[in-house]
Amino acid sequence: MSSLPDDIKLKAEAEFPGCQVFLDDISGGCGAMYRVTLVWDGFEGMNRLKKHQRVNAAFKAEIAKMHAFEQVSSPILAC
Numbered sequence: 569m570s571s572l573p574d575d576i577k578l579k580a581e582a583e584f585p586g587c588q589v590f591l592d593d594i595s596g597g598c599g600a601m602y603r604v605t606l607v608w609d610g611f612e613g614m615n616r617l618k619k620h621q622r623v624n625a626a627f628k629a630e631i632a633k634m635h636a637f638e639q640v641s642s643p644i645l646a647c
Contacts, residue, residue, distance in 0.1 A: 576604060576630050583626040584608040588645065600635035605642075612643040 573591050580589040587608035595601035604627070611619050619641040624631065631637045
C-alpha cells in the first residue's frame, strides 16, 4: 500500500513528464496538509489560474484525501 506522498509524486511524474516535484508536509506531522511545488516547462506561457486548474485537475483524487493542499507551479525553479 502506497502513501499519499508517494501517490502525489507518482501522479506528478505521470501528468507532468520531466517535472521536478518537491513535497512538504505542512501539517505538523499528521500528514493531512501538503505543499506541492512543481517545476515543469509545460507551464511556460500559462497564467496562474490555468496552472492551478491543471494541477488541481491532476491531483483531484489526492486532494480529496487531504485537509489542505497548497501548490506552487512554475516553468522554472525560483531560488
